[in-house]
Structures are given as C-alpha cells and as structure tokens.
Amino acid sequence: MTETRIAVIGGSGLYDIAGLQDAEWVTVETPWGAPSDAIMSGTLDGVPMAFLPRHGRGHVHSPSSVPYRANIDALKRLGCTDVISVSACGSFREEMAPGDFVIVDQFIDRTFAREKSFFGEGCVAHVSVAHPTCPRLGDACETAARAADIKVHRGGTYLAMEGPQFSTLAESKMYRESWGADVIGMTNMPEAKLAREAELCYASVAMITDYDSWHPDHGEVDVTKIIATLMGNADKARTMVARLPELLGATRAPCPHGCDRALEYAILTQPDARDPDLVAKLDAVAGRML
Template sequence: MAQAVLGVIGGSGVYDLPGLEEIREELIASPWGEPSDAVRIGRVGNTKVVFLPRHGRGHRLSPSDINYRANIDVLKRAGVTDIISVSACGSYKPELYPGLFVLVDQFVDRTYRRESSFFGKGCVAHVSMARPVGPRLQERIAEAAAAEGIEVRRGGTYVCMEGPQFSSYAESVTYRSLGFDVIGMTNMPEAKLAREAEITYATIAMVTDYDCWHSEHDDVDVAQVLEVVRTNAQKAARLVARVARDFPAEREPCPAGSHHALDHAIMTAPALRDPELVQKLDAVAGRVLERS
C-alpha cells in the first residue's frame, strides 16, 4: 500500500492546525478551479499531515460557494489517503449537547447548488455510498479521543442542508422527526467527492447548538456557534494531533472499500471517453483510467 497521508479539513472556526511541524505552505493548482486556500503541509510525529481550511482563512466562502471538487482534488494531488473533516453542526437529540463531538457514519444530502461529482458527460461513473465513512479511520478517532479524555459519541446521521441560512422551525422539526442526529452545511458533496477520489473519509461533528427545535434553548445564531467552536477548537486540534501521532506509516485497506471505490465504477467505454474530462481526472481517477 501507499504511504499514509492524513488530510484535515477545518470547518467554521478551525482555520489552522496547531501542532504541525516542518510546515510549508503550497497553493496547488487544480483543473477543477480554485480551492478554498493554500494547503499547509507538515508533520505530526512521523505522519505527514495536509491541512486545508474549508472556508478559507478569514472565512471568505459560504457553504454554497466552496469549490468542493477543487478541494478534494488538491488533497489527492498532495498525496492524501485519509481525510478527517472537522465540522460544526446542530443537534436533533437532547443527549447530543453543545460541545460534544459526534462521529457520524451516515449522510443525507439536501443540497442543490453544488457540483457533486467529478464524473459526468463523457466519462460516467457510479460509486457506492452505502458506507461513506471509513470504519477503521473512525475507530482511530474514537481511540484517540479515549486516550485524550475527550468524550465522543459514535454513529449517527448528518443531514446536509444548502444554507447559508439556518433552518426554519418547520425544517428543524421535520428532520428531527425523520430520526436524523445532526445537521450541517458542508459535508455534502465533500464525502461523495472523497469517495470518488478513493480517499477514506470520516467526520468529527462538533455540536454547537440545538438548531431551533428545542423550546428551552434560543434559536441558533453565529455568535452562539462561534462561542462553542472557540471553546472546542483546541480540543479538536488535540484530538486530530493524537490521531496523527498514532497513524500507521502505510495506508490501511478500508473495510468500506474506499481505497478501491473506482474498481468497476466507470461505465463509459474507453474509446468514447471525453479526452478533456479524462485529463482533468488524472489525480482523482488515474489509478483506474491508466489501466483501461
């Protein structure tokens, strides 16, 4: 297997990753457009880590304006094999309280303005999203949390709304009635694109609020979200650093199959593939395109 390289995508309030050593900054070009920012490449222990702030430093990009394809593409070009997404979210369960970290394992996509695939006309592919989170990567996060004394809850469904507005009350009670656990604005199509790029993906969802369904809590606002994020940013950095310190030197096969997600996924016959699109797919799908 290839060298393991840990990618970290920082969400709202997480624009840097303390603890990185031997840091260099690189603005990697992508055929899919501009990524959110330059990546910061460094080491934690013996593990190579690549950090990317999802909204850009200074929070320049709304959830709908993020170029998710470019972000995943540049992480792939930087050699990333596994991604930890650190994301703020609202909670639909009383026991998932603000300040808690939830390791979700399922997603529901309610976005509608975003490019959600690297593939399309000229090169069609279908990957499985049945198990979008890498079980072994999630296990490593849970083990690191236990070692650091950080409480996490494993499992749950993250519904991704378009935003940038927060939920209406009707939306909030509807999603809660459907059994969803948390809500956010950014993990879709990010998780889908990571899967297409054969990068193992896992989320640390930082609960910041109870959305607006809870009668005993104020409606969510930016000040409330940022207050909780600021309180927990160091805790999140400590958790990610612990995962990195204990990370294997070589990429582990993913039990959910993310490391070979494109096997048998491309439908378009080689002679009919659009050369321009194939060229753009060099990083994402080069492993399978080169042999077909």
C-alpha cells in the first residue's frame, strides 16, 4: 500500500480547490521547464492533494503553449499518484448538454504543435494508450459527480484539436458524424499520454459548455454563453473534487489496471546505449525503471 496523493489539473474556469487545508503555493522546478504555475498543495479530509491551474492563474497559457511535460513531471515529483483532469469542452451529442459532465475514456489526438513524449533519441519507450484513462479513477469521479447531483455521462470520446480557434462547421460535422467523437477540447492531449508515461493514474472529466458548431439550433460557438456556463461548471467541479478524498482513501493498492506500471516493458533502449543527459531528465517520470 502507498499513500494516496490526488492531483487536480484545473481547466478554464477552475483555478482553485475549495476547503483545502494548510494550502500553500509550491514552486516546482523540472528539467522540462517551468510548469503552468506554482502548485497549490494541502490536504482535504486528511488526504494530500495538489492543484495545478493548467492555463496558469489569470489564464496566461493557450492550449498550445501549456507546458504539458513540465506539468506532469512536477506532479510526479510531488509524489502524486492519481491525476484528475478537469476541462471545458464542446459537445457533439444532443443528450450531452451544456452543464453536463462526461467521464472521458477515449481520445482522438489531432494536436500537432506540442511535445508529446518524455522519451526520444537516446532513450526510446513505447507505452500503451489503448485505454488511456484509469477506470478506477473514473469510477470515483462518476460517484462523486452523482453524489453532488451533477448530470454525468460515463464514457465518451474526446477529440483533441490544436486550437486556439474553434471548429469550422465542416470539421464539427466530420468529428461528430464520421469520426464518432462525443466531445471536443484542446488540452487533454498530450496530457493523457504523458501521464501514462509517468505511470500516473489519469481520469478526464469534460465539463460541457456548448454544442460546438454542428447543432442547427445553436449555430456557432458563443463565447459569452460559454463563459456563463463555465462559471457554473467550475462550482460543480469544486463540489465533485471535494468528495474524491473520501472515495479514494488515504492509501492505495497497486492500480488494478496497471497504470502505475506502464513502463514495465516499454523502454527499449539498452542501458549501455542510453543518453545519460536524457536519463537524468527522466529521474522523476521513469526513475522506477531507470
């Protein structure tokens, strides 16, 4: 058994956690650069928690400029075991309405301007992301959301686009009708892939703000309406997060889905051929294996 330490990566509208005890903003240095912001660290119901505003306080990072590698590395360095990603998204499904939450279980990655791996030349690794989120963590998020009277949908495919512009009508229809995506956002990739490389359990909670541009009765995305829905969703998210420590407990067994052992057979470069500089940068992410 190991100590549970929950990390919450807050998306647009969610910039803090209510009720965090002994809270302090901690600056974490990483070999991948500075994270999006300092990390709020404290405890909730006796369980250590960390909160990282993905876009930084004041929303200074665009989806493309978020330092994803530094963020995940920093959470790993702090000893986090379970990462809950909370992010604003558009919906491709009538029944997934603005104000609803979706516990995402699949991704389609359409981003192209971001570093997507901790590994590379000098230390090659291939992790499986066939099932990119942790079902155990998803269960806890679903239970917490329902207990908070949030309308939540379990399971959904998240289309990750580069942004920062929203979709064209043609793109929106293609993602919905041909590709079968359920929600669309700009920030869960490569975040989910990096969490898997760092052997962190990861769950994605998509907070729906709009119907993207496909819906005939809603037209193009209205940013004013999005912001209004965003604020309501952020309040719901805080209520959901507050229930997670009790559900996840103070200690945890090894992940039954193997998230915390994702690198077990993933590193292919032989020890004598590994780049020592890259290996040094991987001390937190892959220290267990290296």
